[in-house]
Amino acid sequence: MRLLRRWLDRLSFVGVSSGVFLWGFVQGHYALTFRVEFAFAVLVVVLLQAVLSSLMFTGFVGLSTTAFLWSLLRGEGPAPVESGPSVTAIVPVYGDAAVLHRSVESLLDSEYDDLSIRIVCEPDDERSIERARELAASAGVEYLVNTESPGSKAGAINYATEGTDSDLVAVFDADEVVHPEFVGRAVARLNACEVVQGRTVPQPDGFVEELAYYESVLLSYVGRRLLYLVTDFRMAASRAVVMERSVLDRVGGYDESMLTEDFDFAYECYKNRIEVEEQLAAPSRIEAAHSLRDWWGQRKRWMTGYAQTLHKLVTKVRPVTDYRNLLSAAICASTVVGSLLMLSLLSKFVVLFLAGAEGLFLLPIVVVLAATAAVRFYDRRAGTVDGFGVGWALVPVIVPLYSLAAIKAVIEYLFSWDGSWYSVEKGAATSEA
Numbered sequence: 001m002r003l004l005r006r007w008l009d010r011l012s013f014v015g016v017s018s019g020v021f022l023w024g025f026v027q028g029h030y031a032l033t034f035r036v037e038f039a040f041a042v043l044v045v046v047l048l049q050a051v052l053s054s055l056m057f058t059g060f061v062g063l064s065t066t067a068f069l070w071s072l073l074r075g076e077g078p079a080p081v082e083s084g085p086s087v088t089a090i091v092p093v094y095g096d097a098a099v100l101h102r103s104v105e106s107l108l109d110s111e112y113d114d115l116s117i118r119i120v121c122e123p124d125d126e127r128s129i130e131r132a133r134e135l136a137a138s139a140g141v142e143y144l145v146n147t148e149s150p151g152s153k154a155g156a157i158n159y160a161t162e163g164t165d166s167d168l169v170a171v172f173d174a175d176e177v178v179h180p181e182f183v184g185r186a187v188a189r190l191n192a193c194e195v196v197q198g199r200t201v202p203q204p205d206g207f208v209e210e211l212a213y214y215e216s217v218l219l220s221y222v223g224r225r226l227l228y229l230v231t232d233f234r235m236a237a238s239r240a241v242v243m244e245r246s247v248l249d250r251v252g253g254y255d256e257s258m259l260t261e262d263f264d265f266a267y268e269c270y271k272n273r274i275e276v277e278e279q280l281a282a283p284s285r286i287e288a289a290h291s292l293r294d295w296w297g298q299r300k301r302w303m304t305g306y307a308q309t310l311h312k313l314v315t316k317v318r319p320v321t322d323y324r325n326l327l328s329a330a331i332c333a334s335t336v337v338g339s340l341l342m343l344s345l346l347s348k349f350v351v352l353f354l355a356g357a358e359g360l361f362l363l364p365i366v367v368v369l370a371a372t373a374a375v376r377f378y379d380r381r382a383g384t385v386d387g388f389g390v391g392w393a394l395v396p397v398i399v400p401l402y403s404l405a406a407i408k409a410v411i412e413y414l415f416s417w418d419g420s421w422y423s424v425e426k427g428a429a430t431s432e433a
Contacts (some may be wrong), residue, residue, distance in 0.1 A: 005416040012411045015406060017343065024344025026393035050351040051360055057345060058364045060226070061218075066372035067225040072378055076281045078191070080184030083113045085167035087183060087242065092120045092156035096174035097127040099287065101336040106136045112183040116426075118164065119143040120156040153238060154254035154261035161248055163264045163419035169248065172284070176200065179282035186279055187241035194247050201384050208295055212288035215398045217375045218368065221340025232278035233331055236269045240284045247274055258420075260305025261305040267313060267328045272420035283384055296405055303339060303409035304417055310336050313350070339406035346400045365396045 017236030027049055091103050100119070107117050119132040123145055132143035144163065163167055168187065172178055186196040199221070204213035227233060237242070238254060239259055248254075251268040258264040269276055289295040313329040345364075352361040374396050379385045 009408075009412055009416050010088065010414065013408050015412060016340075017409050020341060020348045020403075021344045024341075025346070025349035027344070028155075040337040046141050048351065048355065050355075051357065052274075053345065053348045053358045054352060054364055058367045061367050061371055064222045064225040064248045065374065067229060068222050069374060069378065070227070071278070072280055072375075077185060077279060080111065080181045081188045082111055082184060082188050087168045087170055087187065088160075088166035089115060089117045089170040089172060089183070090119065090120060090157055090162040091117065091154045091172050091174055093128045093132065093158075094122045094125055094153070094156075095128065097131040098235070099175040100128065100131050100263070101135065102287075103178060103379050104138075104141060105173050105174065106176070106178040106180075107182050107183075108140065110140060110178065110183050111180045112187060113121065114165070115140065115183055116164075117141045118130050119158045120160045121145050122150050122156070123147055124350065128330035137422050149256060152256045152261070154256040154258065157238060157261075158248070158253040158256070158404045161253070164245075164260065166243040167245060168242055169245050170335065171240075173200075173286060175287040175313045176239055178282060181324075182240070182279070182282040182284065183242060185282050189277055189279060190242065191193045191246065193277040195234075195236045195241065195243040195269060195274060195276040197234060197236050197276060198242075199283040199287045200240050201283045201379065202305065204287050204288070204385055204389055204391065206288075206290065207324075207391050208290060208292055209288040210389045211394065211398060212295060213397045214372045214376075214392065215383065215402065217229075217372050218395070218398060219402060222293075222371060227331065228278075231327070231331070233270045233328075234266070234278060236264075236266045236274075237277045239286075244250070250274065259308050260302055263302075263305055264309045264312065265334065271322070271324050271328050286383065290326040292433065299402060299405040300409045300412075303336075303379070303406040304413050306332070306339075306406075307410045307413040336406070336410065339403060342399050342403035343407070368396055368399075369393075428429065 089106075089107050091100070093100055100152050104117060104119065107115065117140055119135065119141070121129045121143060129143070129145060135141055136143045144160065145155045146159045148159045148162075157171055168190065170183060170186070182198055186198065199233065200216075202209060202216050204210040224235070247269070250272050251274070254261040254405040255264050255268075266276075270347050289298050310329070310332045313332050316325070317329050318325050349361050349364065352358075369392070373388070373392065376385065376388055376392065380387065
């Protein structure tokens, strides 16, 4: 039965991927006619559907990048404070012994005084427990072993939260280098909201790592700008986040059954009308996937989690009760379906190339390159990353590659996913990332 499901996955992946590509190719040839009547004349414009797709994609990326850069330039927010409500920084760890010092040592260097650090280890991870014990020798650092609900990052966060009486709770990944000002800025911003979500920047210190950085820029931050402009939805993840402790009580904590507990948590916050604000200044630096295999496995894991979250939201839709319940499912569905259909853009651009419309074929590529270069220039000026590197030239391939990972993930979720997840290498260790 397992072998049958595996082959069903493979055949479905090939079939759906080919179908999406061919659908985009055929659809791109459709002629669209626009008729505009004036007082003394009628103007008729005939365009290939591929032309419209190219212009719409170009406009979307251009507008979204402009909005993101504007947010970066004006994203300082309130000045950081050095003291105030007590904050407990929770660092879940599993297979992260080699990189755990990154988060703990950077948090110890925080400019916010009322900060304590709790490392949460899994019972079967002896290396991380030993490393956490060593780091706990520093003042303000303690570690505990998650014996109550082991096996998930969500369970570790919930377990650590139950054992603290701090006013505020923060969550960081083990490999996350936290900016010294971040906690102080988040605490200052919490005067106007309940959750502050920081920006995380994958470090582009290799070829695959550069692709991960540009993907983060293009799909995670630029891609969400227009959604943020027209709705109150904001991401609230399980890293680089500071919140009032009461938030976890209102949403029931992070859901331990969810593969991407942070994606699910963001929608729970939105449905419960919890005010979330984004903190783009003082970003955290994180490790990126170090191989194409890890990049693929990590993205496939994320998209499997997105499909699981969509499934949960759809089964709980109650449109009569609250419009946010229905809108949550619609936003999540647009994320999942949009990821699947991004592959069709490639085939539509091929139509333009074959039709001899090289300008319209190159236009979206140029805009994507310019958009990511502009953000990279900003991050370089801010000292968050180094120079451009060679990976920048391959940024346009990120969109179809990500779409293929999404197609594979959704197919596996429908046919053969057994609840497991892919682990990526972090330093000399592995992480569920």
